[in-house]
Amino acid sequence: MTEPCESVAPDSRDKPFLSVVIPVFNEEENLPELGRRLLATLTALSDSFEIIFVDDGSLDRSWEIIFQLHQENPQQVRGLQFIRNFGQHPAIFAGFQAARGEVIVTLDADLQNPPEEIPKLVAKLAEGYDTVGGWREVRRDSFFRRLPSAFINWLMSKVTGVHLHDYGCMLRAYRREVIDSINQCQESTSFIPALANIYARRITEVPVHHAERTRGQSKYSLVKLIRLNFDFMTGFSHLPIHAVGILGLVIALLGLGFGLFLMLRRLWVGPEVEGVFTLFAILFVFAGLQMFGLALIGEYVGRIYREVRQRPRFVVREEVGN
Numbered sequence: 001m002t003e004p005c006e007s008v009a010p011d012s013r014d015k016p017f018l019s020v021v022i023p024v025f026n027e028e029e030n031l032p033e034l035g036r037r038l039l040a041t042l043t044a045l046s047d048s049f050e051i052i053f054v055d056d057g058s059l060d061r062s063w064e065i066i067f068q069l070h071q072e073n074p075q076q077v078r079g080l081q082f083i084r085n086f087g088q089h090p091a092i093f094a095g096f097q098a099a100r101g102e103v104i105v106t107l108d109a110d111l112q113n114p115p116e117e118i119p120k121l122v123a124k125l126a127e128g129y130d131t132v133g134g135w136r137e138v139r140r141d142s143f144f145r146r147l148p149s150a151f152i153n154w155l156m157s158k159v160t161g162v163h164l165h166d167y168g169c170m171l172r173a174y175r176r177e178v179i180d181s182i183n184q185c186q187e188s189t190s191f192i193p194a195l196a197n198i199y200a201r202r203i204t205e206v207p208v209h210h211a212e213r214t215r216g217q218s219k220y221s222l223v224k225l226i227r228l229n230f231d232f233m234t235g236f237s238h239l240p241i242h243a244v245g246i247l248g249l250v251i252a253l254l255g256l257g258f259g260l261f262l263m264l265r266r267l268w269v270g271p272e273v274e275g276v277f278t279l280f281a282i283l284f285v286f287a288g289l290q291m292f293g294l295a296l297i298g299e300y301v302g303r304i305y306r307e308v309r310q311r312p313r314f315v316v317r318e319e320v321g322n
């Protein structure tokens with residue numbers, strides 16, 4: 001006898017199919033329109049979704065607007081409010097921990113990522129991908145905003161071996177399993193698209209529109225951008241340490257070569273003026289060795305960092321025969 005699968009129904013009603021996570025920092029001017037457009041798009045897409053606004057310590061009326069959106073749509077809109085500004089990525093982390101959907105989408109609150117693109121990402125995910133990134137083919141940001149992104153895209157592609165055009169676009173969709181893995185990472189500084197790539201097998205991107213920011217200001221000053229990119233670089237690769245180490249080694253070897261050359265020259269031609277160059281050669285050897293030694297220490301510190309971060313080393317998807 002098979003019974004109709006009634007027990008599944010209430011559960012699946014509790015857990016929405018889609019969660020949309022949005023970090024919000026002083027976006028009072030954008031939130032009403034964002035709420036309207038999101039609700040219109042998502043209602044057409046699925047009958048079970050939730051929108052999670054994470055107010056990252058806004059000082060304007062953002063939280064009031066989120067609260068109002070929740071009151072108007074108690075089933076669909078949820079809100080979290082940080083006590084102060086912790087940053088965009090921590091806000092998304094918080095949203096991930098609260099999200100219950102099978103599919104999780106992240107999005108900026110400033111309407112630069114059009115909410116109307118969400119169905120495109122979800123459809124791509126349904127083709128069997130674990131994460132789908134938005135690729136801003138035509139990016140409407142200043143040159144100085146695009147420059148660090150170009151560097152990050154290049155570095156991230158090298159580090160992870162996953163070549164994507166746009167690691168910085170926050171309009172992205174993830175499967176539940178990827179988010180579960182990310183939720184196990186307790187590190188305090190991180191870069192979510194990169195972290196997701198560690199725990200996803202099939203990764204792709206789709207071109208999305210990008211709008212200019214018409215209201216409010218970008219929350220990223222140059223200093224904040226540099227800090228984010230530096231966080232990212234040190235959090236995901238030992239490239240800076242390796243670069244210093246290699247440089248040190250090269251300098252030491254060049255110094256050695258130079259010293260040898262001077263020695264031979266001394267035998268054939270005689271000493272150079274007052275032996276000054278010999279001193280330089282010796283100096284280079286030691287300076288290079290010192291740099292190399294520093295990088296060696298850095299390598300060990302990097303290893304300690306990797307250990308204390310306690311990222312899950314692997315994640316098992318399925319198992320047969322146990």
Ligand code: UDP
Nearest residue numbers: 023024025056087088108109110218219220
């Ligand atoms: N944001 C945030 N906390 C911050 C900085 C930004 O929650 O400390 C949010 C912001 O409200 C927006 C998104 O992150 O929804 C992207 O920020 P922004 O548009 O300023 O960045 P940009 O588009 O210049 O990269």
Ligand code: MG
Nearest residue numbers: 108110112213
């Ligand atoms: Mg923006």
